[in-house]
Amino acid sequence: MAQLDTAQKLSILADAAKYDASCSSSGGKRRSSLGGKGVGSTTGGSGICHAYTPDGRCISLLKILLTNSCIFDCHYCINRRSSNVRRARFTAAEVVTLTLDFYRRNYIEGLFLSSGIIHSPDYTMEQITEVARSLREDHHFRGYIHLKTIPDADADLVTRAGLYADRVSINVELPTRSGLHVLAPEKSETRIETAMGFMHSAITDGADARRRYRHAPAFAPAGQSTQMIVGADTASDRDIVSRAAGLYRRFDLRRIYYSAFSPIPDASAVLPPSRPPLMREHRLYQSDWLLRFYAFTPEEVAAATDPTTGMLPLDIDPKLAWALKFRGQFPVDVNTAPKEMLLRIPGLGPRAVQAILQARRWRRLRLEDIGRLTVSLKKLRPFLIADDWHPVALTDRQDLRALVAPPPRQLDLFAG
Amino acid sequence: MQVVRLNREDDYDGWRDAARALAAEEIPASQVLWQVGDRATDLFAATALSRLPEKTLTVPKDFPGLAHSVVLHRDPHRFSLLYAFLLRVIHQPQALHDRADRQVNVLRRMQQSVGRDIHKMHAFVRFRDLQDGDRRRFVAWFEPEHHILRATAGFFVNRFANMRWSILTPDGSLHWDTRQLSEGPPAGKSDASGDDPVEAVWTRYYAATFNPARVNPRAMLKEMPKKYWHSLPETALISGLIAGANRREQDMLAPFAPGEPALSHSP
Structure with a gap:
């Protein structure tokens, strides 16, 4: 086979990396290239999306694999050993040059590097770390680096990776142990979680050391994240939400990414017969926000699922589903209710709730005031009381769901 | 009628100094005309603001931040809107944090629009x-x-x-x-303009990282509206990627029996 040039490798190894949903360049500490020798800065806040592809996903980082060769044979993976996709492998120097070339033109925030497992987990981890080392030490790169760490790699190697990276991640892959067993027989939930636990304590120790010694090295200051594949095994939304809550609690994750299956070339026949709707993925992200920003407990989110199937409704969001199920909690008086209850009103986000709390310190709020804080009052009205508004037993109506649910057309947005 | 001449479109310092002086004299907003640069005024009765009395003015601590952003907005009424709100906030400091208030809402939306434009410029x-x-x-x-x-x-x-x-x-x-x-x-x-060979490598990456099985142009347009496209080399590929997506997805599914799509994920 003819030698591949860097651009050809890029096509193969970007294509191979795109099923990882993680793209964020957020968190971490503020850096600048002023006073340094290279390029790069991080804002310390939310990251920057430099472009969007027609699938609606953002490009923030150069997301590639070092190689798509792999000794594992995970059925859901485009790069599995038994797949006949074209293989390629970057040298560390090629990845460094690409990253810097893209960064200088303001195409990206930095690099997201992952890899198929070649030779051994330790060898692979060393290759990944070498790219990050070269960027930081040889080129004084101060942009964002996200490294995928290999669960079975030596702790010292993983620790070195964390010293160069802003964020590290290990994918739990599937929401259930049985799903992992069937679809990724060479991976183990125990080993994955042990690695996440190690990462969690290294990140905590690193942050602690920096509080005491200003010059202590930062260990993955933007924390760790993970990804779960949705719809490949039999896990219900209720199972997924419960697993996610456990992962957030035990490993203090910054983000969990949910990734619905999508067709790929040369797929394994072991996979389930149909792909999940992309709307399912969207509803799982919404339920994730309920846990993180709306003070819902995992049990409360689970209560919004169908009691038989354990699935969240696709046509309405989980917060609205919860409100329709627990109508007795409504209407909520925006002038007197505590923050937790304001956050339960369908259509009111954390920013709007904060604004209500501020405003009502010095005056009483009318319906038009709430209207200025949200996109549409239609969905909210049945669930709230304002100074000039009291819903007339709306929450008792049989057709309430139809009144507040979005028109079906909007489902196309996320339809597979 | 008082005329204030500001040096530049984003002359926050000029606006602040003038606004402080005018507010100290309790000049109502309707009596002030804000102008940028040397453009002639067509108002007969206009008198240029000359002496600025040295007076301090107490405003809530978040007000300068709001004013700083709003001054950057392209709306020609921004200086006047800000001055009108300044006169109110001196007596009613709580209003600043009341986003549900009509006047505050207008200014906060302007601030938001400026913030978004800055963010998009960093990105694009x-x-x-x-x-x-x-x-x-x-x-x-x-x-x-x-x-x-x-x-x-x-x-x-x-x-x-x-x-x-x-x-x-x-x-x-x-x-x-x-x-x-x-x-x-x-x-x-x-x-x-000019040739930069890396642009072709970048557009190649853009095409490769796109997933044809998840086409969703609406989500893309929401974050990358067409008004920014002219300076983004990768946007030339968009129509072709969308047009070819369906065929590529069908090709991936073709080896499987109907209704049995092939599905996958990477590490």
């Missing part, structure tokens, strides 16, 4: 590496919606401190020589 400026003798010089063309060019300078200096770069816009330009920032006159798009 695309440099071209244009050889300048034997030294590299990175040049970008961008058309901001608001008067944010100077406000974004710090971001690009921090990020590209050791590169020589220029950002050209219809309102003015910025040049950084690795030590000093300087300002230049308005430019045209052709001033940033």
Whole structure:
């Protein structure tokens, strides 16, 4: 086979990396290239999306694999050993040059590097770390680096990776142990979680050391994240939400990414017969926000699922589903209710709730005031009381769901 | 009628000094005309504001931040709207944090629009590496919606401190020589044209990272509206990628029985 040039490798190894949903360049500490020798800065806040592809996903980082060769044979993976996709492998120097070339033109925030497992987990981890080392030490790169760490790699190697990276991640892959067993027989939930636990304590120790010694090295200051594949095994939304809550609690994750299956070339026949709707993925992200920003407990989110199937409704969001199920909690008086209850009103986000709390310190709020804080009052009205508004037993109506649910057309947005 | 002449479209200091003096005299907003530059005024009774009495004024601590952003908005009424609100906030400081208030809501939306434009400029400026003798010089063309060019300078200096770069816009330009920032006159798009071979590598990456099985142009357009497309080389590929997506997805599914799509994920 003819030698591949860097651009050809890029096509193969970007294509191979795109099923990882993680793209964020957020968190971490503020850096600048002023006073340094290279390029790069991080804002310390939310990251920057430099472009969007027609699938609606953002490009923030150069997301590639070092190689798509792999000794594992995970059925859901485009790069599995038994797949006949074209293989390629970057040298560390090629990845460094690409990253810097893209960064200088303001195409990206930095690099997201992952890899198929070649030779051994330790060898692979060393290759990944070498790219990050070269960027930081040889080129004084101060942009964002996200490294995928290999669960079975030596702790010292993983620790070195964390010293160069802003964020590290290990994918739990599937929401259930049985799903992992069937679809990724060479991976183990125990080993994955042990690695996440190690990462969690290294990140905590690193942050602690920096509080005491200003010059202590930062260990993955933007924390760790993970990804779960949705719809490949039999896990219900209720199972997924419960697993996610456990992962957030035990490993203090910054983000969990949910990734619905999508067709790929040369797929394994072991996979389930149909792909999940992309709307399912969207509803799982919404339920994730309920846990993180709306003070819902995992049990409360689970209560919004169908009691038989354990699935969240696709046509309405989980917060609205919860409100329709627990109508007795409504209407909520925006002038007197505590923050937790304001956050339960369908259509009111954390920013709007904060604004209500501020405003009502010095005056009483009318319906038009709430209207200025949200996109549409239609969905909210049945669930709230304002100074000039009291819903007339709306929450008792049989057709309430139809009144507040979005028109079906909007489902196309996320339809597979 | 009082006329205030401001030096530039984003002259926050000029607005603040004048507003402070006018507010001390309790001049109502309807009696003040705000002008940028030397444009002639057609008002007979206009008298230029000359002496500025030295008076301190107490405003809530978040007010200057709001004013700083709103001044950058392209709305010609921004100086006047801000001044009218200043007169109110002196007596009613709580109003500043009341986003449900009609007046505050208008100003906060302007602030939000400016903030978004700044964020999008950080994201969508695309440099071209244009050889300048034997030294590299990175040049970008961008058309901001608001008067944010100077406000974004710090971001690009921090990020590209050791590169020589220029950002050209219809309102003015910025040049950084690795030590000093300087300002230049308005430019045209052709001033940033030239060949940079890395652009082709970038568009190749853009195409490869797109997943044809998840086409969702609406989500893309929400975050990358067409008004920004002209300076983004990758947007030339979009229509072709969308047009070819369905066929590529069918090809992936073809080896499988109907209703049995092939599905996958990477590490």
